[in-house]
Amino acid sequence: MTTIAGPIGSEHLQDEWLEADGFGGFASGTVGMPRTRRYHALLLAATRPPAGRIVLVNGIEAWVDMNGKRYALTTQCYVPDLNVPDIADRLLGFTTEPWPTWRIALGAFAGMSADMNAEVSAEVFVAKATGETVLRWRLQCSASAASATNGTNGTNGGSDRELPCGVTLHVRPLLSGRDYHALHHENGAFNFTADLDGACVRWRPYGDLPAIRAASNGSYAHAPDWYRNFCYAVERERGLEFTEDLAAPGIFSFDLSACDAVMILSAEGVSRAQAFDTSDAFAHAQRLEYVERTRRAAFASRLHRSADAYVVAREGGRTIVAGFPWFTDWGRDTFIAMRGLLLACGRYDEAQAILLQWSATLSEGMLPNRFPDYGDTPEYNSVDASLWFVVAVHDYLAVQHASDATRRCLQQAVDAILAGYSRGTRFAIGADQDGLLRAGVPGVQLTWMDAKIGDWVVTPRIGKPVEIQALWINALRIASNWNAQWQAPARRAARAFVERFVDPASGALFDVIDVDHVSGTFDRAIRPNQIFAVGGLPYQIVDGAIARAVVEQVRVHLLTPMGLRTLAPSDPAYRPYYAGGPRERDGAYHQGTVWPWLLGPFVEAWLRVEAPDAAARAAAWERFVAPLDAHLDCAGLDHISEIADANAPHRPAGAPFQAWSLGERLRIDALLAARD
Known part of the structure; x- marks a missing residue:
């Protein structure tokens, strides 16, 4: 699998990853994170496998609040060519093993034994057995350069790791509901209504399309808004329409200091997910991870x-x-x-x-x-x-x-x-x-x-x-x-x-x-x-x-x-x-x-x-x-x-x-x- 040791050079930022669901749907994007194609999405489902493909969740905007500061975990590209916020210099590494995973630097914090650097591991995979897209974020830390020079070792995961307190993750899904060849623009017909069921939030942007389900171990606050003028550079290079507006229905929040954050995206009636306890999305994500990790490890190469x-x-x-x-x-x-x-x-x-x-x-x-x-x-x-x-x-x-x-x-x-x-x-x-x-x-x-x-x-x-x-x-x-x-x-x-x-x-x-x-x-x-x-x-x-x-x-x-x-x-x-x-x-x-x-x-x-x-x-x-x-x-x-x-x-x-x-x-x- 591809592993890019950080910092990630500009020659790799446009490289693309793929997570296919076995029915014609998929998730895909770039190493640098901005969507450059109309096809880049986190939940793209095939309603008539392998055809009838629709984009439901185009992407997310994610950030962390720590030490009174905001640290972006994602980048959006807007017209004409604005990467906002630009986090390329904080991308510490990327790998596709066993699925797309980024390491993103946050900043220094005072650890118990030394000054420490905090970072977030962000992962995405599609569970082939169910067609669900799983997103996961984990807070990690390592010794600062000065501490490492002085012989102090930081931890990198594990139950005894030193982590900053009060680190809150926020995730805002960006939705459309369109044919995968098309583009989406602000309109009054988009339905922002959110239905809550335990740890699941359900939206149905358009009545003739499958509903979107987002299960998480965080809390949801409804805050409907439009994000306008996303710029897809590759579409522009191809001589095609390249701008899009996306709907942002609300924000999920997680206490990242206490636990890994998970979000599971699925298309109602399209995914093969079995009913699960909606109060425990974290356990469901763990089951999906185990099955998918085992499946991938079985391939010869x-x-x-x-x-x-x-x-x-x-x-x-x-x-x-x-x-x-x-x-x-x-x-x-x-x-x-x-x-x-x-x-x-x-x-x-x-x-x-x-x-x-x-x-x-x-x-x-x-x-x-x-x-x-x-x-x-x-x-x-x-x-x-x-x-x-x-x-x-x-x-x-x-x-x-x-x-x-x-x-x-x-x-x-x-x-x-x-x-x-x-x-x-x-x-x-x-x-x-x-x-x-x-x-x-x-x-x-x-x-x-x-x-x-x-x-x-x-x-x-x-x-x-x-x-x-x-x-x-x-x-x-x-x-x-x-x-x-x-x-x-x-x-x-x-x-x-x-x-x-x-x-x-x-x-x-x-x-x-x-x-x-x-x-x-x-x-x-x-x-x-x-x-x-x-x-x-x-x-x-x-x-x-x-x-x-x-x-x-x-x-x-x-x-x-x-x-x-x-x-x-x-x-x-x-x-x-x-x-x-x-x-x-x-x-x-x-x-x-x-x-x-x-x-x-x-x-x-x-x-x-x-x-x-x-x-x-x-x-x-x-x-x-x-x-x-x-x-x-x-x-x-x-x-x-x-x-x-x-x-x-x-x-x-x-x-x-x-x-x-x-x-x-x-x-x-x-x-x-x-x-x-």
Whole structure:
């Protein structure tokens, strides 16, 4: 886990933490504490898991009264760029072990044996069993620098610690009640009414949304007010609306000298919390802490623990969220990510459940690319989601976990996909006369390079994209293991691939042939998609000199410490930075921007063309994996970002927590652990 020893430098203040609840909801924020995104919140719940996400508690304002002085424990950012109060110089440290925890300096006080320094430990975690967000504050102390020099040791917790008396903690929740993509503004419809039940306070800001429950071991004083003009810097950088007003219904107060302070936030009717004695929130928090600490300790590694965040509930089963904070479950992402997140981690039951659930959505040989946030009609607009499903089925069946009935069901789904693609389906997807797979119509983005701005498809790739052929040939070969009808099509497509895709100028592969369905045309843009003909899939499509040329071209032009660029810097369409408003960002999304998930296919391809022995695996780790792992301690802490700038220093961008980025990183571990 990430640990930042204090004082926390400015380079870490914008780093983000994530606490997922297993149903699509989550809590998240920054190390420095100001919310920089509309998605940063302490209670963000999925009302229709994993979708229907709403923000209920955006944050808190917390402070301590000690020695007649007020010490802030949180920072808010207001328009234009005011951090009020700015406590960065009092942040003594931060860690994500076992969950986000800050150490915040208060000041000196007169101890029994020496001058002491007081500090507060502030923690937040989401209890996955219940979906509740637990906040906890603990008063701690240590010897001052002068006392330490004189040999006097302070205490740091424990029953005999010397603590200042009369330290009062105050916490003011900041509420909204909005869709997680939206922003909230002062309005007369907000209901500030507070209902008290023992140690619980209940608010229902808007009648059509779940009520908010806050259980604590403190006292509550109703004091409704509005806090206006919060500034979300990242939203502004993204060219989006970036200001918000939040409602503050009242203040909780705690005697921090006497006991740790706890607050438990939940969404009524959404969380899975069992009824508990509302007079003892502290005991309930302790139970949640024990369960959650035990659960986290059981994971094999930091990466395994982070992987668990993406595996969530969907009605009737399980699914994989493509990323946080704004993605739900996408077909393509699910099947790519599960190879590392689930299969490489031995989570076979969940992989089986997801594959079976998605197989039930087959239509005309296609699986959905995504389910919308609202409504139940899936979107069938991907040529490769179904083919990645076949690859995931192959990997799952290879571990010999499936029952005979499950195996037959999944094999039938694969056969249905290949039959649908062979006879032709939506968007001109179908097997062509040469045995390769054509796809695409104007105005629709079908491959993973799917950026679209209005009617502009940035990388249309209509025709026969190279990675689609690698997936198609793999799917045919996979299915031919149990159905002989696919053997001849597999051989024919593989033969046509070698005959038609090799670029005589470089020895590597074209990105697309038969561009716009015009026979004999080709696109020789240097992109990473050709790597799938060598690595990233069960069956290698090219070998020998061609495979080496592919790996070398990708290494020279596209490899970075964060993954592979999506376009060579020499290309006139290359965009070095992912920045600006939506149009500028989407225009750069696949025009140079680096994608970490592509490092998995590259490492596998590199190992396949090198001698795949222990020395080669060690070299692959040192050259390709170790630089990426440095990213685990920045941006989305303990996770891997969606993308990064194409040019150095390859600033992380996009979603800070991305499923297939982490999934492929875990799959690399499995590749490097292979026996000679």
